[in-house]
Amino acid sequence: MPIYRCTDELISGDAVLKIVTLATQKGGATKTTLCRHLAVAAQLDGYQTAILDTDQQGGSRDWGATRLSRGYGPPEVHHELSPNEDHLRATLGAIKAKGIEILFIDTPGSLNGPIALNASRAAHHVLVPMRPTADDIKALPPFIAHLRRERVPFSVVVSASVTNTPRPKTEALAYLEASNLPYVSTVIHQKSVIPETLISGQTVFEISGLTEAERKSVDEFRDVYEWVRTKVALAHKVVT
Ligand SMILES: Nc1ncnc2c1ncn2[C@@H]1O[C@H](COP(=O)(O)OP(=O)(O)OP(=O)(O)O)[C@@H](O)[C@H]1O
Ligand SMILES: [Mg+2]
Numbered sequence: 001m002p003i004y005r006c007t008d009e010l011i012s013g014d015a016v017l018k019i020v021t022l023a024t025q026k027g028g029a030t031k032t033t034l035c036r037h038l039a040v041a042a043q044l045d046g047y048q049t050a051i052l053d054t055d056q057q058g059g060s061r062d063w064g065a066t067r068l069s070r071g072y073g074p075p076e077v078h079h080e081l082s083p084n085e086d087h088l089r090a091t092l093g094a095i096k097a098k099g100i101e102i103l104f105i106d107t108p109g110s111l112n113g114p115i116a117l118n119a120s121r122a123a124h125h126v127l128v129p130m131r132p133t134a135d136d137i138k139a140l141p142p143f144i145a146h147l148r149r150e151r152v153p154f155s156v157v158v159s160a161s162v163t164n165t166p167r168p169k170t171e172a173l174a175y176l177e178a179s180n181l182p183y184v185s186t187v188i189h190q191k192s193v194i195p196e197t198l199i200s201g202q203t204v205f206e207i208s209g210l211t212e213a214e215r216k217s218v219d220e221f222r223d224v225y226e227w228v229r230t231k232v233a234l235a236h237k238v239v240t
Pocket of ligand 1: 026027028030031033034055057107108109159160161188189190191192194195198
């Protein structure tokens with residue numbers, strides 16, 4: 001049976017909507033945090049960018065509302081909670097009609113419902129965040145097996161890695177290497193400034209007065225954005 005890709009229908013014509021889905025089976029793997037940072041990075045890169053929140057928790061949605069109320073500007077945040085793939089397709093069509101060029105979809109941390117699976121199937125690339133922990137490593141194979149079955153391009157990113165010891169990060173990267181899984185070479189490290197900036201509807205990209213150590217987070221998120229941008233075949237847009 002052919003694999004149904006709703007993006008294939010959506011990208012016909014001149015306009016292009018690239019879709020990146022943040023998904024994994026494990027809750028708390030930093031999907032929402034990455035989604036917000038990647039979307040702001042794309043916006044700063046000159047792309048018309050949006051987020052689609054498909055999680056009932058509404059973390060991205062709330063962040064977007066705070067952002068809007070404080071006048072911080074795009075990315076706009078849409079939401080679609082329906083498990084019906086046709087509804088998702090209609091929402092993606094409406095977002096594309098608004099001229100959005102790259103969309104980041106935030107998903108609930110579960111394989112128990114169709115939402116994350118539909119959003120993964122719709123994507124040009126799925127970014128699978130994992131914390132460098134034994135539990136995250138254990139949770140990875142079923143979701144990866146699903147992505148492979150659906151032939152959805154994906155890569156794993158190690159995120160929220162503790163900074164006081166390199167061992168968990170080394171072990172996670174060794175696991176990804178040994179399992180022959182595609183992964184982002186840059187690791188996102190744990191920094192208290194990250195949740196702090198998110199409360200105000202921002203990201204680390206938009207905060208002034210960062211310490212030298214905190215500025216490394218900016219570089220890390222930018223590296224992951226650059227990886228994703230290349231994966232969905234978009235050019236670097238901002239002329240510096
Ligand atoms: N690099 C980081 N450094 C410090 N804290 C982080 C980092 N990344 C994420 N966090 C924090 O970890 C918590 C979980 O992150 P997040 O909400 O992004 O995960 P999630 O995968 O979206 O979770 P859920 O499955 O519940 O949707 C949040 O409080 C977030 O602020
Ligand atoms: Mg989340």
